[in-house]
Amino acid sequence: MSAEKKTLVIRNGTLIDGSGQAASRNDAIVIEGNRIKSVGALPPDIRLEDRGNVELLDAGGQWIMPGLIDAHCHMSYGYPAIKGEGKGKGTTRPEFSTLKSARSAQKVLRSGVTSISVPGGTWFTDVGVRDAIRLGLMEGPRMFTAGRMIITYGCIEDDEPSWEGTPDHAIGKLCNSADEMVTEVRRQHKHSVNFIKMADSRSGDSQMLAREEIAAVVAEAHRRDLPVAIHSRGAGSTRAAAEAGVDWIMHADLATDADLEAVAKGGMPILPTATFLGQVVELGQKVSPDQVQLDFTRMKRHFDLLCELMHKARKLGIKLLVGTDTGNNTFMRHGELHGKEMEIFVKYGGYTPMEAIVAATKGNAVAVGLQGQVGEIAPGKLADVIVLDADPLADITVLQGGKHLSWVIKDGRIVDLGPRDDLLTFRHAAE
Numbered sequence: 560m561s562a563e564k565k566t567l568v569i570r571n572g573t574l575i576d577g578s579g580q581a582a583s584r585n586d587a588i589v590i591e592g593n594r595i596k597s598v599g600a601l602p603p604d605i606r607l608e609d610r611g612n613v614e615l616l617d618a619g620g621q622w623i624m625p626g627l628i629d630a631h632c633h634m635s636y637g638y639p640a641i642k643g644e645g646k647g648k649g650t651t652r653p654e655f656s657t658l659k660s661a662r663s664a665q666k667v668l669r670s671g672v673t674s675i676s677v678p679g680g681t682w683f684t685d686v687g688v689r690d691a692i693r694l695g696l697m698e699g700p701r702m703f704t705a706g707r708m709i710i711t712y713g714c715i716e717d718d719e720p721s722w723e724g725t726p727d728h729a730i731g732k733l734c735n736s737a738d739e740m741v742t743e744v745r746r747q748h749k750h751s752v753n754f755i756k757m758a759d760s761r762s763g764d765s766q767m768l769a770r771e772e773i774a775a776v777v778a779e780a781h782r783r784d785l786p787v788a789i790h791s792r793g794a795g796s797t798r799a800a801a802e803a804g805v806d807w808i809m810h811a812d813l814a815t816d817a818d819l820e821a822v823a824k825g826g827m828p829i830l831p832t833a834t835f836l837g838q839v840v841e842l843g844q845k846v847s848p849d850q851v852q853l854d855f856t857r858m859k860r861h862f863d864l865l866c867e868l869m870h871k872a873r874k875l876g877i878k879l880l881v882g883t884d885t886g887n888n889t890f891m892r893h894g895e896l897h898g899k900e901m902e903i904f905v906k907y908g909g910y911t912p913m914e915a916i917v918a919a920t921k922g923n924a925v926a927v928g929l930q931g932q933v934g935e936i937a938p939g940k941l942a943d944v945i946v947l948d949a950d951p952l953a954d955i956t957v958l959q960g961g962k963h964l965s966w967v968i969k970d971g972r973i974v975d976l977g978p979r980d981d982l983l984t985f986r987h988a989a990e
């Protein structure tokens with residue numbers, strides 16, 4: 560951060576600090592550089608009238624909380640759909656894909672999401688966008704990103720016939736042996752991914768990744784300090800992932816009670832990701848039927864199982880991460896749905912609004928590699944803060960779509976929110 564940056568002080572308002580403590584009256588939050596310096600009484604050395612060095616935000620009558628973290632957000636495929644390309648999964652042009660990713664990243668941040676975890680995309684697009692944000696070329700959320708998903712024949716994202724394999728614009732990367740997977744982990748590490756994503760079968764009915772393969776990926780990735788996440792709906796893959804020590808498991812809806820006990824013993828969180836399924840169920844017939852993977856009956860079943868899982872996880876002491884799968888399909892638009900998973904946690908998962916907020920802030924920090932660093936408004940934490948004109952504890956849906964945001968602060972800087980109608984307009988090339 561540059562030396563001329565002013566000290567930022569947020570006064571008044573109601574503070575929801577992300578720790579789970581009850582909301583309380585805010586006196587002063589002081590931000591210096593990209594960190595929170597103090598929370599509470601205004602330190603005597605801060606002179607509010609020194610406008611040359613102090614910028615004051617008055618949040619009177621408003622609600623202050625940590626920036627949201629979406630633990631499951633794709634950037635480089637799925638949206639917008641372009642006629643004749645890639646089955647609606649993306650484009651075959653890396654240049655276009657990168658620009659689209661960059662624009663989507665801006666929309667994500669402007670909706671109050673200050674960090675995202677990106678479990679898979681095309682080429683190394685997401686790595687490039689992450690670095691462009693880091694270097695200040697453009698505004699966007701903190702991005703913690705995987706490369707293409709490590710898969711075998713028959714896994715999700717193995718969409719082409721075997722003689723085509725998985726070209727670079729595919730989200731999956733075929734690796735049909737543990738050796739090939741280890742090589743791919745090394746290749747992705749060389750290209751600076753933040754974590755490794757593996758993916759078992761689409762629906763979890765049969766296990767595609769062998770236990771030895773999962774273990775081999777975990778061993779190699781961990782040796783290189785890369786966490787491993789796995790798309791695993793099934794029982795067998797969930798158990799194997801738990802026993803191999805993956806860092807988080809995505810979905811796990813077909814896991815048996817005994818498998819979930821193995822997850823509890825392994826100590827890793829589950830990222831249910833019910834939003835995408837919830838949208839499919841809600842949108843019903845509006846979604847084009849040629850998108851073959853959208854079998855509504857199956858989606859409804861997964862959705863119901865995930866809601867059950869939320870209750871089971873609490874009993875077993877399994878932590879849940881909060882993510883939406885935004886960007887995985889044409890109707891999962893960036894900037895719109897990142898708060899939806901919290902609504903589902905509250906409506907169907909037995910969470911209080913406060914528990915859902917904590918899960919999507921402090922709790923989600925692990926999914927962006929910043930556990931203990933971000934997601935809380937406390938001295939020493941990274942200064943990612945949002946201010947809302949409505950109370951998210953009274954209505955958790957006010958966190959959706961950025962409609963109630965007064966300010967978004969990321970890394971200690973106030974984000975330009977742009978024109979308010981901009982967030983929801985992103986023309987589909989296909990329309």
Ligand SMILES: [Zn+2]
Nearest residue numbers: 631678884887
């Ligand atoms: Zn996904």
